[in-house]
Amino acid sequence: MRHEGKTEARLERIRGAVSPRRHNARTIAALTSNPGCGRRAVLDAAGVDKDGLAGRVGYPAGFGQSPFAIVRGNVFEKQVKADGCTELLRLLRDQLGLDLGPASYRDLGASGEVAAGGAPGEGGLDARHAASVAALTEAARDAAADPAAPGAVFDHPLLRLDVAGQEVSLEPDLVAVQPGGVCHIVEIKSFPVIDGQADGEKVAAAAIQAAVYVLALRRLLGRAEAVAYEVVLVCPKDFSNTPIATKVDVRRQLLILEHQLARLTRIDSLLDALPDDLRLDLAVDDAGVPVLDAAALTGALGKLAARYAPGCLSTCELAFFCRHESAGRTATLGVGVREELGGVETVADALGLAHGTRAPDDDQAEAAARLRTTARVYAEVLASLPARSRPGPTPREGGP
Ligand code: SF4
Incomplete structure (x- = not known):
């Protein structure tokens, strides 16, 4: 991987003392499957071992060949x-x-x-x-x-x-x-x-x-x-x-x-938006103790904006971490839901808009109308079913 000197030095500081993992055709293919994810872009550019990182923060991926x-x-x-x-x-x-x-x-x-x-x-x-x-x-x-x-x-x-x-x-x-x-x-x-x-x-x-x-x-x-x-x-x-x-x-x-x-953001632009002291060093000292503990690594990961989608589960070593982190957000339900519910960030907000317990902002009006219609149709269909054929509690009744 080749960079300009300043960018290279910055990426080395993020990675720390360990040897870099090299970008390859598989990582490029995965990166382009989620081009909006700045987290993956920075980690891959810095050559951070994502598999090792996922394990260190408590969400091992289980990727890779035997x-x-x-x-x-x-x-x-x-x-x-x-x-x-x-x-x-x-x-x-x-x-x-x-x-x-x-x-x-x-x-x-x-x-x-x-x-x-x-x-x-x-x-x-x-x-x-x-x-x-x-x-x-x-x-x-x-x-x-x-x-x-x-x-x-x-x-x-x-x-x-x-x-x-x-x-x-x-x-x-x-x-x-x-x-x-x-x-x-x-x-x-x-x-x-x-x-x-x-x-x-x-x-x-x-x-x-x-x-x-x-x-x-x-x-x-x-x-x-x-x-x-x-x-x-x-x-x-x-x-x-x-x-x-x-x-x-x-x-x-x-x-x-x-x-x-063509849609990928340039790596130097992503780096400019990050704190200068960001470190994801996976090295251990002479006594075998990690230079950064799990809490420090988790905190650093949190500074890298992610864009989790279900497709991450088959392409990215950090998928379990990112899925846990984004629980309750509409984006975790997939690209289709993300697009349909543009401007509605959380499942709780979506339920509130659907059931009229929350007033929509201007940019949520369209999604809110769609959600209300869906909730009404769902309730009507449910009411027409014999009681014993009805599904369990709805999210409104049982919580999200
Ligand atoms: S799993 Fe996380 S880091 Fe990997 S592409 Fe998805 S959102 Fe980005």
């Missing part, structure tokens, strides 16, 4: 990439009709640090990014100039994408350059395809992450048509380690991503 799944995924990836991606080239040709001929293979990880989720060695990453830019630009240009030339496969490329004013480093598994010059993002995943079907949620997550890579590569090459909108997912077939390749169309994800990236 160690067993990680090891299995690494073995599978190694198998697909073995011998200069021989197996992958066969899959592309035989299963997808994507013939790269006697393609060249280059491991761009050899140009610098191959990141593994720890501290970013920016020197190594810079070298790897520079090598990736040069190699991919040249390969796409040469392949376009001579459609008869064989294709190329690049392992461990490092791309960059501007996210809210920061350059974020991204690591697709592979980029395949087809004769003629079209590039394909190839992602190797460990979730299985069983009887031709994969887990829909996992495919959707892989698609939005791959769309992040497509966008970054398009911006690098300066031409949208130079990168295919169909990404290649390689997964284990059935219950074996036999790989199977499928194409996934990410045009819809690209549209959403570009729209949401």
